[in-house]
Each structure stands twice: as structure tokens, then as C-alpha cells.
Amino acid sequence: xxxxxxxxxxxxxxxxxxxxxxxxxxxxxxxxxxxxxxxxxxxxxxxxxxxxxxxxxxxxxxxxxxxxxxxxxxxxxxxxxxxxxxxxxxxxxxxxxxxxxxxxxxxxxxxxxxxxxxxxxxxxxxxxxxxxxxxxxxxxxxxxxxxxxxxxxxxxxxxxxxxxxxxxxxxxxxxxxxxxxxxxxxxxxxxxxxxxxxxxxxxxxxxxxxxxxxxxx
Amino acid sequence: xxxxxxxxxxxxxxxxxxxxxxxxxxxxxxxxxxxxxxxxxxxxxxxxxxxxxxxxxxxxxxxxxxxxxxxxxxxxxxxxxxxxxxxxxxxxxxxxxxxxxxxxxxxxxxxxxxxxxxxxxxxxxxxxxxxxxxxxxxxxxxxxxxxxxxxxxxxxxxxxxxxxxxxxxxxxxxxxxxxxxxxxxxxxxxxxxxxxxxxxxxxxxxxxxxxxxxxxxxxxxxxxxxxxxxxxxxxxxxxxxxxxxxxxxxxxxxxxxxxxxxxxxxxxxxxxxxxxxxxxxxxxxxxxxxxxxxxxxxxxxxxxxxxxxxxxxxxxxxxxxxxxxxxxxxxxxxxxxxxxxxxxxxxxxxxxxxxxxxxxxxxxxxxxxxxxxxxxxxxxxxxxxxxxxxxxxxxxxxxxxxxxxxxxxxxxxxxxxxxxxxxxxxxxxxxxxxxxxxxxxxxxxxxxxxxxxxxxxxxxxxxxxxxxxxx
Numbered sequence: 149x150x151x152x153x154x155x156x157x158x159x160x161x162x163x164x165x166x167x168x169x170x171x172x173x174x175x176x177x178x179x180x181x182x183x184x185x186x187x188x189x190x191x192x193x194x195x196x197x198x199x200x201x202x203x204x205x206x207x208x209x210x211x212x213x214x215x216x217x218x219x220x221x222x223x224x225x226x227x228x229x230x231x232x233x234x235x236x237x238x239x240x241x242x243x244x245x246x247x248x249x250x251x252x253x254x255x256x257x258x259x260x261x262x263x264x265x266x267x268x269x270x271x272x273x274x275x276x277x278x279x280x281x282x283x284x285x286x287x288x289x290x291x292x293x294x295x296x297x298x299x300x301x302x303x304x305x306x307x308x309x310x311x312x313x314x315x316x317x318x319x320x321x322x323x324x325x326x327x328x329x330x331x332x333x334x335x336x337x338x339x340x341x342x343x344x345x346x347x348x349x350x351x352x353x354x355x356x357x358x359x360x361x362x363x364x365x
Numbered sequence: 366x367x368x369x370x371x372x373x374x375x376x377x378x379x380x381x382x383x384x385x386x387x388x389x390x391x392x393x394x395x396x397x398x399x400x401x402x403x404x405x406x407x408x409x410x411x412x413x414x415x416x417x418x419x420x421x422x423x424x425x426x427x428x429x430x431x432x433x434x435x436x437x438x439x440x441x442x443x444x445x446x447x448x449x450x451x452x453x454x455x456x457x458x459x460x461x462x463x464x465x466x467x468x469x470x471x472x473x474x475x476x477x478x479x480x481x482x483x484x485x486x487x488x489x490x491x492x493x494x495x496x497x498x499x500x501x502x503x504x505x506x507x508x509x510x511x512x513x514x515x516x517x518x519x520x521x522x523x524x525x526x527x528x529x530x531x532x533x534x535x536x537x538x539x540x541x542x543x544x545x546x547x548x549x550x551x552x553x554x555x556x557x558x559x560x561x562x563x564x565x566x567x568x569x570x571x572x573x574x575x576x577x578x579x580x581x582x583x584x585x586x587x588x589x590x591x592x593x594x595x596x597x598x599x600x601x602x603x604x605x606x607x608x609x610x611x612x613x614x615x616x617x618x619x620x621x622x623x624x625x626x627x628x629x630x631x632x633x634x635x636x637x638x639x640x641x642x643x644x645x646x647x648x649x650x651x652x653x654x655x656x657x658x659x660x661x662x663x664x665x666x667x668x669x670x671x672x673x674x675x676x677x678x679x680x681x682x683x684x685x686x687x688x689x690x691x692x693x694x695x696x697x698x699x700x701x702x703x704x705x706x707x708x709x710x711x712x713x714x715x716x717x718x719x720x721x722x723x724x725x726x727x728x729x730x731x732x733x734x735x736x737x738x739x740x741x742x743x744x745x746x747x748x749x750x751x752x753x754x755x756x757x758x759x760x761x762x763x764x765x766x767x768x769x770x771x772x773x774x775x776x777x778x779x780x781x782x783x784x785x786x787x788x789x790x791x792x793x794x795x796x797x798x799x800x801x802x803x804x805x806x807x808x809x810x811x812x813x814x815x816x817x818x819x820x821x822x823x824x825x826x827x828x829x830x831x832x833x834x835x836x
Contacts, residue, residue: 164686170799171803174803175781176782199808238496238497239495267516271515323388337523361464
């Protein structure tokens with residue numbers, strides 16, 4: 149997994165609540181068997197005026213000029229500012245894959261749906277939770293600026309504004325550790341193989357039916 | 366010390382190790398695998414040279430993008446990318462020694478219909494799947510929730526998951542459900558009350574006499590939509606209904622093991638003195654048949670209500686969401702639900718494709734015909750087993766005589782990854798779980814309802830109050 153330590157980037161405002169993962173990456177693009185290449189279809193139904201299909205040349209498709217990511221001033225954005233319950237709905241990890249493939253490194257919102265939030269951390273994408281009022285202020289500050297950039301400092305758990313204000317955020321210690329070091333979580337868990345085996349033999353003695361395998365025939 | 370909730374008990378029973386930072390390693394008893402969210406996980410195993418920790422803990426099937434018209438082999442799947450996912454799952458399950466109920470197997474079907482039906486999910490288990498509706502399985506008093514693809518790989522490799530304990534929430538529905546009010550109406554009503562993020566960070570236990578009165582299938586419908594209320598996991602405590610459902614399933618324990626299992630399973634209830642972080646109480650008498658009008662599952666009204674006015678909404682973010690939804694749905698505040706015309710009807714999905722759902726729809730349709738203005742009515746059973754049962758009962762004939770289409774099992778128009786989809790602007794009465802923009806096809810407009818309400822809309826051409834239908 150990619151490390152995340154500190155990042156400064158242009159902010160793109162997506163002023164909607166309850167943005168669902170069907171919107172982040174529509175289902176027709178889930179048919180890929182890879183983890184990459186989803187960026188051009190991020191927010192496909194909002195970004196383009198036609199219906200997107202896998203394998204299209206997205207450069208020649210008609211774009212929706214009103215959609216934030218199509219506006220010239222947000223080209224190269226890497227911090228997404230949005231509203232509450234971002235990433236609700238389907239568990240598709242293609243959503244963080246698409247956001248990262250597009251170039252986003254961090255998201256700022258008042259809240260996230262649980263599965264999406266969890267999926268971000270597996271991919272080095274940092275979802276930051278800030279209070280409603282702080283997010284509202286960031287939307288206003290962004291609107292008043294031509295080139296609004298924020299610095300996200302994971303080590304010190306703060307977002308730095310252009311005015312030099314430091315906005316603190318909370319993050320689970322284990323997730324922070326994994327992100328800062330780009331750790332392979334499976335490798336870490338396998339260090340506890342003995343504990344897993346011991347647990348299994350206890351359960352197998354007490355509840356053998358749990359270990360009954362589904363039959364092919 | 367306060368007693369334990371059902372969720373506390375399930376969590377404690379699966380704890381392998383706790384870490385200093387509060388995260389934990391929990392053991393996963395069963396992983397269900399399908400073709401869409403697994404290819405990258407198997408590829409990850411291959412790249413790292415890892416093997417499944419316990420291949421027999423997983424069971425796979427194909428559902429998301431299989432056609433619902435008859436086909437004999439993967440080669441018959443016209444859409445190339447769908448075909449590749451189906452064959453990739455076949456190859457991966459063979460390579461890694463995982464049981465797959467594939468093409469032509471009567472057990473093939475929607476993951477959350479197949480697994481409980483086969484007894485692959487039993488009370489007290491931890492169950493995961495790369496699908497957010499895994500919460501369905503919580504109806505069997507399991508800790509069941511959706512995970513992302515990285516976690517699918519993690520579970521394959523370690524049979525564990527890194528997790529933090531969720532908060533406890535109890536949604537208690539007491540009283541008797543009125544005529545025409547089904548499990549689907551109960552859960553849509555709950556989501557309307559607590560909102561689409563109301564359960565975020567929580568595991569929900571559905572309790573109360575109205576929940577206990579539901580069949581196991583009905584409880585699955587309720588638990589299924591926990592995620593639409595923001596909660597990854599939903600569950601119902603064990604009672605006779607649970608035990609009766611499990612008894613005799615292909616992978617259920619037999620003989621002395623059964624007795625031992627049943628005795629343990631009966632302890633899977635919240636203690637009387639258990640404490641919940643959040644409690645919601647709902648009077649069953651307040652629940653009427655529900656119809657969603659907008660683009661979030663919380664945008665739902667009773668069938669005899671008028672569509673809500675955004676101007677009356679105090680919360681600015683919510684108000685703009687409602688306005689956007691009206692624009693997308695092509696509807697106006699203040700109109701009657703029965704004024705919404707329906708272009709297509711979909712009866713199916715992991716929410717409502719089990720035998721009792723099909724029976725409820727058939728009961729409404731019997732002796733009636735699809736309205737001419739309705740272009741298509743799809744009835745898609747949740748598994749080959751459900752399809753067989755329905756055909757034995759003659760339900761397929763009732764649907765066909767009414768002008769409905771009787772299809773092969775799969776996810777179908779719930780998410781339109783296969784050819785079953787809406788055209789832009791079409792309104793659909795759907796028994797599925799999500800009314801997001803474009804969910805059932807680009808520009809499509811979804812209204813979430815119960816199977817009986819969907820069938821009644823198919824006959825009338827617009828929504829009708831199921832309670833007004835003559836028997």
C-alpha cells in the first residue's frame with residue numbers, strides 16, 4: 149500500500165450530502181478485474197452527458213461543464229471537500245480505487261459511510277472527518293479563493309489552511325500507523341498465525357458444525 | 366455489570382486477539398464470494414504467493430452480472446466483460462479449492478439467498494462478503510456484514526478481519542402489523558425514521574413483537590436494508606423461528622451435534638439487562654405500506670401520504686438533497702403517491718426474492734393482468750432452489766398468465782449490471798433496496814416497495830394502496 153505522510157493539494161468542492169458509491173463509480177465499470185484504470189469514470193454520470201460504457205475513449209465524450217471536476221480551476225485537484233455520509237451504499241472498493249486513480253489523496257467531510265471509510269485506508273486514501281461547521285467554513289473559504297490549497301499532515305493529525313490555521317482531526321491509531329508506514333495488513337495479521345490456530349482448535353472442539361464445508365456435489 | 370447484547374456475545378465469541386490501540390483481530394467463520402468483488406482479491410493472493418487459510422470456510426456463486434435469460438455456459442454470456450468475470454471466478458475457485466455453485470447448479474443464486482438456504486450460514490457465525498447486503502444473514506443471529514475487496518483478500522489469507530467494535534443499537538418494533546404491511550414496509554419505515562446515516566457506526570439489533578412475528582425470510586428483508594440505514598450489520602436474536610428455519614438445511618449439523626448446536630444457539634439473545642448505546646422504539650400500528658419517492662432510501666412515504674415539501678425541511682443540506690431528488694425523479698411535492706405512473710416493475714433482489722415474496726406477489730396478481738401501459742414486469746427468483754419451489758407451486762404460471770416475465774436467478778435489475786435495466790426517465794416499482802440515481806440504469810427512476818405493492822402497481826399502471834385491493 150502507498151504511504152501517506154503529508155500532502156498539500158488543490159481542493160475541489162463537491163457540495164452534496166449522501167454521495168453514494170454508485171455515483172462515485174457506476175456499476176458498469178465494476179466489471180473490470182483490475183484495481184486500476186477507474187479514474188476516467190469517477191462520478192461518470194455527473195461528469196459526462198452521455199451514458200458511459202467500459203472501454204470507451206473518455207476524452208471524446210461530451211462533458212458536463214457544470215460539474216465541479218470539469219471546471220478549469222479544479223484541474224489537478226487532489227483533496228476532495230464534501231458533505232456528510234460520503235460513500236454510502238455499496239461496499240465496492242472500486243470507489244476509493246477510482247478516487248485515487250483520478251488523483252485524490254485525501255477527502256474532507258463531516259462523516260462517511262462505514263464500509264467506504266474502511267476501504268479508503270486499505271488503499272492509502274485518507275478520509276478526514278471535520279465537524280459540520282468547520283467543513284462549512286472550508287466550503288466558504290474555497291469559494292472565496294482562486295486557488296484554495298490545504299495541507300494534510302497525518303503525523304500531527306491536522307489540516308493546515310492557507311491562513312495558517314491548524315484544524316485537528318481524529319484517527320484510529322492502528323490505521324494511522326499502517327498509512328504512515330504503507331504497511332501490508334495481511335502480513336501483519338499473519339504474524340498472529342499461532343493465535344489464529346489456537347482459536348480455531350478451541351472453536352472446532354466446541355462448535356464442530358462451524359467447520360463443516362459447503363459441499364460441491 | 367450490565368448484561369451483554371447479542372452483538373457483544375457474537376463479538377466476544379470471535380475475538381482472536383486484541384491490540385493496544387483498540388483494534389482487534391476477529392475470526393471469520395464463513396466468507397461468501399461472488400464474481401464482481403473477488404477477482405482483485407484472488408490476484409492479490411497470487412501476487413503475494415499466498416494460499417487461502419481455510420478454503421472450506423468460503424463458498425462462491427455467481428449473481429451480479431449473470432443474464433436472467435436461460436444460458437448453458439459462460440460462452441453464452443454476450444457481454445464480454447461479464448463473461449470474463451464469470452469465468453475468472455470459475456478459474457479462481459478451482460485454483461484455490463473453493464466450492465462454487467456455478468452455471469446450471471440449482472443452488473446458484475444471489476449470495477444472500479443461496480448461503481442461508483444451504484445452511485452455509487448458521488446462527489452464531491461471523492459472515493462476510495464483498496457486498497454491503499451481507500447484513501441479510503444477520504437474521505440468523507449472525508454477525509454479518511459487507512467488506513471491501515482488500516478485506517476479501519485478508520479473510521482469504523488469514524480467516525480473520527481487523528476490526529473495531531461497533532456501537533450497539535436496538536430498533537424495537539412492538540405491536541401488530543396491519544393488513545398489507547410487510548417486512549419491507551417495516552424496514553423502509555425504520556429508514557424513514559432514523560435516516561440513511563442513522564445507524565452509522567452501529568450494529569443494529571431488530572427486536573420487539575412485530576419483528577418476532579416475522580418469518581425468517583421477512584427478518585432477512587429487514588436485516589438486508591440495515592446498510593440503507595447506515596449500519597453495516599443488522600441482526601435478530603434466536604427463537605423458534607430461527608431454529609425451525611435451520612433444521613434440515615444441507616450444511617446444518619445433524620444428530621448429537623444438532624442438539625449441542627441448538628442449545629448454544631438459544632443463548633444468542635441480548636440479556637435482559639443489556640445496555641444499548643442507541644435505542645429506537647417504533648409502534649407497529651404506525652407503519653403503513655411504503656413507497657420511496659426520491660434518490661435516497663430515507664426519502665420514503667406511506668402510500669396514502671402526499672410527497673413532502675422541501676420548503677418545510679429545516680436542515681439546509683437535506684433540503685437541497687430533496688430538491689435535487691425531485692428534479693431527478695421528475696416529480697412535484699404535494700402530489701399523491703397513487704399519481705405516480707410506473708413504466709417497469711422489478712420483483713427480485715436479495716431484499717425480496719425468496720419464496721414468500723413471490724407468493725405475496727402472486728397472490729395479488731392471480732386472475733389479473735399487467736396494465737398495458739407497463740412495458741415490462743420482471744420476476745427474478747433469488748436462487749435456483751427458490752425458482753424450483755415457485756414452479757412446484759405454480760407461481761410461474763400465475764405470473765406468465767398476467768403478462769409478467771419469469772426469469773433465471775440473479776441480481777438482475779437491482780443494480781443493472783446485466784442486460785435487465787431501465788431506460789432514462791422510466792419509473793420503476795422495485796422490490797430492491799436502493800433508489801440511487803442511475804442504480805437501475807442510467808437516468809432510471811426507482812421506487813422501493815414490497816412485492817405485493819410492486820405487483821399491484823404492475824396491474825394498475827400506477828401505485829395503489831395494497832389495502833384497497835379487492836381480494
